[in-house]
Amino acid sequence: MSETEALREAVIPELPNYYRGKVRENYDLPDGRRIIIASDRLSAFDRAIACIPYKGQVLTQTARFWFENTADICPNHVLEYPDPNVVVGQRLEILPVEIVVRGYLAGTTGTSVLTMYKQGQREIYGIRFPDGLRDNEALPEAIITPTSKAFDGGHDEPLSPQEIVGGGLLSQEQWDTVSAHALALFARGQAMARERGLILADTKYEFGTDGEGRILLADEIHTPDSSRYWFAQSYPERFAKGEKPESFDKDFVRNWVAARCDPYNEPIPEIPDELIAQTSQVYIRAFETITGTAFAPPPAGEPPLERIRRNLARYF
Template sequence: MNTQPTSDSRLIENCLRDAEFVELPGYRRNKVRDTYQLPGRRRLLIATDRQSAFDQVLGVVPHKGQVLTQTARYWFDETADICPNHVLSYPDPNVVLAKDLDMLPLEIVVRSYLTGSTNTSLWPSYEKGERVLYGHTFPDGMVKNQRLDRPIITPTTKPLDGGHDEPVTEAEILRDRPVTPAQWEALCSVSLALFARGQQVAAEKGLILVDTKYEFGVDQDGTLVVADEIHTPDSSRFWLAGSYDDRFAAGEEPESLDKEFLRLWVTRRCDPYREPIPDIPAETLIEFSNKYVNLFEQVTGLAFRAPEAGTPVRERIRRALATELPEFF
């Protein structure tokens, strides 16, 4: 990890909390990314360092936006033969200039283990006694973090107005038709192929790709395109393969390099859906950041190049945007 010695407070201070630039049109603030609608059916996506979980923003994490963008870049390149992606260019380590797609109102979540801690995860529902989840039937006697017989698709709705994702079954999708039956078949086929590639590459790097979510849109030609991000520590779970078997046998949580670290920190202290989430200490956020950086380095084989300590990330991004989109600056 190529970072300069810096105090925790300075690292937090240099986080990218927002990426609103008044020169650009079509601004929209999402939980993590700030986006812009540009002429010529283009979208600009800037990954901030905001950290979301349990349907809310918990704080900021150093280097997070850069890790997400550069990790997704690696995976978009690795899977371009399976499905086209939305990328046009990368003006900055935190920024993607992308095709503007007609987004489909579903998130396709592929899972290969019985795990999780959120309302849409498998384990909390299974632990409460439910045995039919997302239309899939599970046997009695399974335990947390157990591998499934095969990867399964557990879709959720993706409200275009920014509402909460909700579990949905294949039968409901075919009945209500948020997408056409042909689109649903293509979504399932492509998602399983992307996931298989992800698991294969992850295994070669000593990692287990546990589960992930994909978002898709359709371009002007009607082509299915994968968008947003792919196989990042925000959208996926990654466990260290070398210690999984021993920790599973001992009933311990796997060693993870993903968002679950922070979810578990929160759920040990409160019910995040009913109680206020306590402030997260800077040292915990730094430890979390290191996990994201370690995942990037282990997956890509590249050394992470942290931002220069004396240059605010926001200023660097603004210069890059002025170069990439001079018509607005």
């Protein structure tokens, strides 16, 4: 499959209440179900910069693997999978707090504990950090670093549990529930990743409430896009040398673009097919390593959108 055959759009006029996200297309059915179609768009620099063949299927099927392997810990929104790129779930009221769980002092964004720690902060997310920690060092125990969920293009802001409950974002009972679920999900994820030779360093979760107020896990779980995975075998030596841990390097395209233009203000140059293919192979490798199963691309010959339309016809 080439980029031109990848799933760039998934606009299906017969389905109601269309909403387009950066990567996913969403349709809300009148009966309270939501159809979520994962496109192959690669989002970076606040826009879609390329299409990576099979990316949408990898994300959907990786999340499926984890939803099925964690349903005993926390209920989730999944109802069925009518297509490799599609999940049908319960429509939820998404809670306004994004739950990030971290097992290591890592990250590059302004809300990462490593960034704040290197700026000299020691009281972060309501947690006291000791002096002397090194980049990518294992924390004594997994911690939750919640942020306000940015809607409509806003920026995430760090929050403490006191601010979450005191500010009325979540009730104490809701906070207790999502934090317990998040730590248990992360512990399961780390244990299963370890069996595959991986370190699950950190991840993010989204939770929502159904019509009865029950808290369910939504969106995705432990995918290569929502989580930081490192290779366990090379981690000790790289950490000892102060080197960046080895990971699934999905940033071929992002790095190539950033080296050639100001991607926030200038047109994106035409991206070589070789880089697109490399990135696609990284996503497939990530799926196979994380899940321990072989990737099964759909039969060739039918464009992805035609296949998805056929598989979703009963919802029209």
